[in-house]
Amino acid sequence: MSEEKILRILVAKAGLDGHDRGAKIIARALRDAGFEVIYTGLHQTPEMIAEAAVQEDVDAVGLSILSGAHMTLFPAILDALKERGADDVAVFGGGIVPEDDMSGLTKVGVKKVFTPGASTQEIVDWIWANVEPRSSL
Amino acid sequence: MNKQTWLNEKYPQQEERSQRFSTISDMEIEPVYTPDDINGSNLEGIGYPGEYPYTRGVYPSMYRGRYWTMRQFAGFGTPEDTNKRFKLLLSEGQTGLSTAFDMPVLMGYDADHPRSLGEVGREGVSVSTIKDMERLFQDIPLDKVSTSMTVNCTASILLAMYVAVADKQGIPRNQISGTIQNDMLKEYIAQKEWICPPEPAVRIVTDMIEFCAKEVPRWHAVSISGYHIREAGSTAVQELAFTLADGIGYVQAGIERGLDVDEFAPRLSFFFDIHNDFFEEIAKLRAARRMWATIMKERFGAKNPRSMLLRTHCQTAGVSLTAQQPVNNVVRVAIQALAGVLGGTQSLHTNSMDETLALPTEESVTVALRTQQIIAEESGVTNFVDPLGGSWAIEALTDRMEKEAFAYIDRIDELGGIIRAINIGFPQKEIADAAYRYQQQLDAREKMIVGVNSHAVEEERPMEILKIDPEVERSQIAQVTQAKQERDKAAAEEQLGRVHAAARNGQNLMPVLIDAVKAHCTVGEISDVYREVFGVYQDPAWL
Numbered sequence: 001m002s003e004e005k006i007l008r009i010l011v012a013k014a015g016l017d018g019h020d021r022g023a024k025i026i027a028r029a030l031r032d033a034g035f036e037v038i039y040t041g042l043h044q045t046p047e048m049i050a051e052a053a054v055q056e057d058v059d060a061v062g063l064s065i066l067s068g069a070h071m072t073l074f075p076a077i078l079d080a081l082k083e084r085g086a087d088d089v090a091v092f093g094g095g096i097v098p099e100d101d102m103s104g105l106t107k108v109g110v111k112k113v114f115t116p117g118a119s120t121q122e123i124v125d126w127i128w129a130n131v132e133p134r135s136s137l
Numbered sequence: 138m139n140k141q142t143w144l145n146e147k148y149p150q151q152e153e154r155s156q157r158f159s160t161i162s163d164m165e166i167e168p169v170y171t172p173d174d175i176n177g178s179n180l181e182g183i184g185y186p187g188e189y190p191y192t193r194g195v196y197p198s199m200y201r202g203r204y205w206t207m208r209q210f211a212g213f214g215t216p217e218d219t220n221k222r223f224k225l226l227l228s229e230g231q232t233g234l235s236t237a238f239d240m241p242v243l244m245g246y247d248a249d250h251p252r253s254l255g256e257v258g259r260e261g262v263s264v265s266t267i268k269d270m271e272r273l274f275q276d277i278p279l280d281k282v283s284t285s286m287t288v289n290c291t292a293s294i295l296l297a298m299y300v301a302v303a304d305k306q307g308i309p310r311n312q313i314s315g316t317i318q319n320d321m322l323k324e325y326i327a328q329k330e331w332i333c334p335p336e337p338a339v340r341i342v343t344d345m346i347e348f349c350a351k352e353v354p355r356w357h358a359v360s361i362s363g364y365h366i367r368e369a370g371s372t373a374v375q376e377l378a379f380t381l382a383d384g385i386g387y388v389q390a391g392i393e394r395g396l397d398v399d400e401f402a403p404r405l406s407f408f409f410d411i412h413n414d415f416f417e418e419i420a421k422l423r424a425a426r427r428m429w430a431t432i433m434k435e436r437f438g439a440k441n442p443r444s445m446l447l448r449t450h451c452q453t454a455g456v457s458l459t460a461q462q463p464v465n466n467v468v469r470v471a472i473q474a475l476a477g478v479l480g481g482t483q484s485l486h487t488n489s490m491d492e493t494l495a496l497p498t499e500e501s502v503t504v505a506l507r508t509q510q511i512i513a514e515e516s517g518v519t520n521f522v523d524p525l526g527g528s529w530a531i532e533a534l535t536d537r538m539e540k541e542a543f544a545y546i547d548r549i550d551e552l553g554g555i556i557r558a559i560n561i562g563f564p565q566k567e568i569a570d571a572a573y574r575y576q577q578q579l580d581a582r583e584k585m586i587v588g589v590n591s592h593a594v595e596e597e598r599p600m601e602i603l604k605i606d607p608e609v610e611r612s613q614i615a616q617v618t619q620a621k622q623e624r625d626k627a628a629a630e631e632q633l634g635r636v637h638a639a640a641r642n643g644q645n646l647m648p649v650l651i652d653a654v655k656a657h658c659t660v661g662e663i664s665d666v667y668r669e670v671f672g673v674y675q676d677p678a679w680l
Contacts, residue, residue, distance in 0.1 A: 015240065015255075015256065016240035016241065016243070016244045016246070016252065016253075016256055016330070017240050017243075017260065017330070018324070018327075018328050018329025018330045019329075020329060020369075021368070021369050021370045021456075021572050024569050024572070024573075024680055025370075025572055025573055025576045027680050028569075028573050028680055029573075029576070031680075039678055039680055040678065041675075041676035041677070041678030042329055042676040042678070043244070043676065045252065067240050067256055067259060067260055068255075068256070068259035068260055068495075068605070069240075069254075069255035069256045069259060071255065072254055072255025072256075073255060096493065096494065096495070098494055098495055098602055115460055116459070116460040116493050117459060117460055117461055117586070117588075117589040119579070119580045119590070120576060120580055121580055
């Protein structure tokens with residue numbers, strides 16, 4: 001692999017639903033692509049996710065949401081990261097997010113929302129191109 | 138000429154378009170099937186419709202007698218919103234109700250709990266108290282419709298509410314009919330909505346099986362579900378195997394409770410996914426019936442033929458729908474629905490074209506229902522009973538799926554049963570591996586999805602989608618707050634204490650729960666009792 005950088009990614013599953021097929025596939029695919037991957041498991045609150053992101057010192061959080069609560073949960077996670085001084089962690093995601101909600105999410109600071117049908121390679125490529133290691137403190 | 142000669146001499150004369158032919162579950166398919174492929178024409182194992190081992194259907198006349206139940210799953214927003222959708226579906230000719238609850242209900246939280254924020258009424262209807270349940274079934278005669286409720290870890294509470302509403306309407310308990318999903322084992326395997334660990338969860342399920350067998354005889358206390366297993370990414374064989382293994386788990390639990398197998402087994406029902414691969418799905422349903430009949434007769438010694446019948450609901454595969462070119466989903470659903478019918482289902486939900494984007498609109502739900510009606514009334518397939526029976530390909534596929542699924546069941550038995558297998562993550566891991574393999578096949582374009590990795594186009598027409606008004610959350614929070622204020626506080630507390638005691642001392646929870654919901658104890662409060670007494674299950678987060 002030509003990339004020199006080492007990236008740590010937290011794959012997170014927020015909300016009350018148990019749809020973890022996508023999150024697990026992405027976590028494995030990212031791991032196979034050479035990232036360091038941590039998977040939170042299901043039913044995480046925004047605070048739990050932000051806490052894990054800080055503790056694990058990750059460079060990006062990939063959020064999977066299929067419960068329809070994306071407009072509540074994405075901003076809550078961004079806020080929780082900010083509160084912990086980690087607003088430079090890149091937040092991206094995927095799930096069932098209607099077109100109309102995309103721009104709203106981008107506006108609050110979500111870097112990218114993948115729609116159903118995105119290939120794992122697309123996600124891998126996007127991360128290499130758009131995520132940088134956070135400067136160590 | 139025999140098959141081998143034909144394969145060696147004739148078949149290679151023309152080139153194949155692919156190096157490998159396999160089902161969506163990656164089961165390899167031979168160029169041709171002959172009588173040699175079905176165990177020397179094993180007619181006994183195929184049999185007749187309505188006769189053991191029921192490969193060809195659970196009833197002799199099948200759809201020549203009556204069509205399957207057309208049962209569209211519905212639920213969103215407030216109880217009033219869903220009540221209105223129910224009435225629309227009934228007026229459009231639907232023959233049974235099927236209720237989707239929102240995530241807070243499915244995980245045991247009231248609308249006003251902080252964890253419910255943003256989720257109230259989103260994926261289903263919001264219900265916290267018996268008052269919500271009464272509004273949900275307002276003006277629907279509970280003795281005239283059969284109602285299905287898709288809920289699992291809080292199923293005991295929701296069934297208690299349904300029975301309580303019937304009691305209040307003066308309808309005898311033996312007159313209400315329906316199904317509650319209540320399949321906790323598949324929650325740990327696939328759908329992953331839970332409160333407590335598997336052992337107490339199965340105890341609650343067994344309480345419900347026992348209660349229904351005695352008090353609500355027309356109710357199906359468990360719908361043993363492969364749907365979620367498949368949607369989580371399993372193969373068809375894994376779906377078949379893990380579903381029947383769960384069924385074995387419940388039957389075992391009922392027998393250990395001291396029930397006679399023939400007392401409760403006739404009311405066990407099933408729920409399968411119908412995916413894209415047409416013949417594989419038909420074979421799966423045929424194999425499922427034969428396997429269950431064999432298991433009930435030989436493993437559990439059932440005497441009543443009704444204990445041996447695998448009666449099933451089917452739903453077309455949500456996971457097969459694409460956000461791209463969504464109108465194409467109408468065609469996928471039609472093909473899947475036809476497979477469900479040719480496979481001999483008792484009831485069917487057809488997905489709507491817009492379900493990868495949001496909950497379906499009225500228009501798209503109507504098209505989905507019409508799809509079933511066209512199959513039933515126009516296609517002519519309903520004049521036949523098991524028309525594919527005797528097809529060498531279908532019979533060979535049926536035999537093979539049965540064999541491979543039994544191998545999984547043997548493996549689970551060796552591990553010490555389904556709960557042990559779940560606790561060590563065996564089915565979960567098998568499913569995650571299969572899901573990952575399929576994704577890799579899609580990425581490599583070894584498997585195709587039209588509009589996604591094949592025939593994709595740049596521009597898409599935006600679709601009209603259903604939006605849930607944020608007001609729903611506010612009004613449901615107000616409703617539960619008000620219900621808590623207005624109730625007799627001491628009575629509610631006393632009832633919660635009784636639930637606590639029953640949970641601890643092992644007496645059947647159902648009668649106590651019915652009293653508790655009548656005293657306006659909420660879904661969240663009763664779930665809190667479960668959390669306290671039984672503990673909370675944590676996602677093992679295996680990758």
